[in-house]
Amino acid sequence: MSLPSARTESFLWLAQRISAMVLAVCVTVHIATMIIAVQGGLSAAEIISRVGGSRLWLGFYLVFVTAVAIHAPIGLKSVLREMTALPMRRIELLVGLFAIVIAALGLRAAFGLYGLGGQ
Amino acid sequence: MQTDQISVSIWRGGEDGKYQTYRVPRLESQTVLDVVTYIQRELDPSLSYRFACRVGVCGSCAMTVNGKARWTCRTHVSRVADGGAITLAPLRNLPVVKDLVVDMAVFFDKWEKALGSFVGDQTRDQALAAVSPADPRRREASAGIECIGCGICYATCDVVDWNKDYLGPAAMNRAWTLINDARDVARLPRLQAIAGDNGCLGCHSQQGCVERCPKSLNPTVAIAGLKRESMKAALKGELS
Amino acid sequence: MARVHRNHPAYWAFVIHRLSGLGLAAFLPVHLYVLGLALSDSTAFADFISWSNTPALKALETLLVVFLSAHLSGGLRLLALEFLDWRNWQKTLVALSGGFSLCIGLVFLLYAY
Numbered sequence: 257m258s259l260p261s262a263r264t265e266s267f268l269w270l271a272q273r274i275s276a277m278v279l280a281v282c283v284t285v286h287i288a289t290m291i292i293a294v295q296g297g298l299s300a301a302e303i304i305s306r307v308g309g310s311r312l313w314l315g316f317y318l319v320f321v322t323a324v325a326i327h328a329p330i331g332l333k334s335v336l337r338e339m340t341a342l343p344m345r346r347i348e349l350l351v352g353l354f355a356i357v358i359a360a361l362g363l364r365a366a367f368g369l370y371g372l373g374g375q
Numbered sequence: 376m377q378t379d380q381i382s383v384s385i386w387r388g389g390e391d392g393k394y395q396t397y398r399v400p401r402l403e404s405q406t407v408l409d410v411v412t413y414i415q416r417e418l419d420p421s422l423s424y425r426f427a428c429r430v431g432v433c434g435s436c437a438m439t440v441n442g443k444a445r446w447t448c449r450t451h452v453s454r455v456a457d458g459g460a461i462t463l464a465p466l467r468n469l470p471v472v473k474d475l476v477v478d479m480a481v482f483f484d485k486w487e488k489a490l491g492s493f494v495g496d497q498t499r500d501q502a503l504a505a506v507s508p509a510d511p512r513r514r515e516a517s518a519g520i521e522c523i524g525c526g527i528c529y530a531t532c533d534v535v536d537w538n539k540d541y542l543g544p545a546a547m548n549r550a551w552t553l554i555n556d557a558r559d560v561a562r563l564p565r566l567q568a569i570a571g572d573n574g575c576l577g578c579h580s581q582q583g584c585v586e587r588c589p590k591s592l593n594p595t596v597a598i599a600g601l602k603r604e605s606m607k608a609a610l611k612g613e614l615s
Numbered sequence: 616m617a618r619v620h621r622n623h624p625a626y627w628a629f630v631i632h633r634l635s636g637l638g639l640a641a642f643l644p645v646h647l648y649v650l651g652l653a654l655s656d657s658t659a660f661a662d663f664i665s666w667s668n669t670p671a672l673k674a675l676e677t678l679l680v681v682f683l684s685a686h687l688s689g690g691l692r693l694l695a696l697e698f699l700d701w702r703n704w705q706k707t708l709v710a711l712s713g714g715f716s717l718c719i720g721l722v723f724l725l726y727a728y
Contacts, residue, residue, distance in 0.1 A: 261571070261615060262567060262571035262605075262609075262614050262615070263570075263609055263614040263615055265570070265571040266570055266571065266576065266605060266606060266609035270606055270610075273694065273697070273698075276694060277694065279687075279690075280694075283684075284687070287687075290723070291722060298664055299661070299664065300660050300661060303653060304653070324643065328636075328639070328643065331636050331640070334572075335633065337538070338534070338538060339537070354640075358644065358647065361644060361651060362647050364651055364654075365647050365654070368651065369653065369654065372654065441619070442618070443620050444620065467620075531620050579629055580629070580693060580696055581621075581626045582623070583623070585625070586623045587620070595696070602697055603697070603698065
């Protein structure tokens with residue numbers, strides 16, 4: 257089985273860096289929200305009152321989830337390649353599955369929470 | 376720290392060798408290479424090691440001294456002797472031939488793989504190329520040009536350790552000087568050679584190479600430059 | 616002895632980036648799954664929140680916040696290193712990013728409880 261081409265690896269690298277730039281913004285917002293929102297304890301009511309029905313938050317979380325689902329699996333690919341003896345095919349399969357799981361769970365949560373509010 | 380003697384543990388044998396300890400008289404201004412030479416001449420003539428110039432020009436006496444790759448000729452015992460003891464091993468990441476001698480073939484093969492030699496298209500009959508020393512590309516090239524190929528960066532790099540096909544800092548530093556050489560005509564094949572995870576994208580900027588380079592070069596800067604250039608080539612559809 | 620070549624600031628920055636990345640990648644599916652619980656089963660979600668209110672889990676939560684801010688600042692450091700012209704201010708960047716993530720951790724501890 258041949259390795260991915262230099263071109264494919266280059267595009268994956270670039271995707272990881274671009275998603276990193278997007279995440280830099282998202283994570284800053286996320287940390288700020290966390291520090292503000294968690295005051296007095298995290299609750300479903302707090303999350304739903306903030307995120308529910310808000311297109312702005314929905315848009316934010318859609319971007320956030322997409323960027324994470326791109327960023328994390330590519331990083332994981334490097335780690336698995338360097339730190340385990342798994343063949344490249346297996347690694348690609350694993351991180352591909354990981355990307356799908358993150359995207360599915362993330363999109364479900366983002367759309368679901370949006371749908372809970374908005375009266 | 377003037378003890379009369381130093382205890383020197385030296386790797387003996389091939390890949391499956393072991394350390395052997397020698398006691399060597401402590402002298403003023405003694406280098407680690409002096410110590411190895413003393414052992415080979417006075418205590419154990421079967422000890423194999425490599426050196427040539429003794430003054431930091433040739434780069435052939437690099438070894439692992441107390442866990443760090445160093446030129447032994449430019450390393451004073453006083454700087455490294457840990458309680459009067461020194462441990463010497465061959466360079467990491469390269470096959471051991473015997474004792475302190477490693478096989479440098481892979482290291483230089485990777486220079487070739489990275490297209491680490493100049494490719495020109497001019498002949499001696501043509502005028503000399505005019506390159507201003509102030510030109511930014513020339514400065515970039517000049518910053519990395521002093522590499523003498525001692526292998527210290529290669530031996531220090533963990534990515535080399537983790538990925539046997541990774542080209543390593545020296546080869547890519549060399550490729551970067553050539554990419555910035557206005558006279559060189561092999562830009563694209565060279566970018567193709569250093570692109571991807573076995574080339575510049577494998578670098579995690581751990582900067583052990585920068586930390587240890589005896590010439591104070593900065594291969595991480597060179598590799599970052601290669602990342603940007605190979606990315607531009609990939610976006611233009613020039614890479615395969 | 617065999618590992619002393621790793622003992623310098625940029626290497627430690629790499630170790631922290633890798634560990635925090637792995638920690639976050641492991642936590643992410645749990646995080647998103649629990650958020651999903653808030654939709655389908657709000658009692659299960661509330662149970663989880665109260666279960667996570669122990670000192671040990673609060674400490675783990677703070678660790679994850681530090682991981683996130685460390686991965687953020689370390690990642691910005693890497694982006695600067697790879698995309699900007701630089702030479703000699705690397706150690707300053709390592710120090711800045713380390714300081715930033717510790718600050719975030721402290722602020723989180725102060726304000727979140």
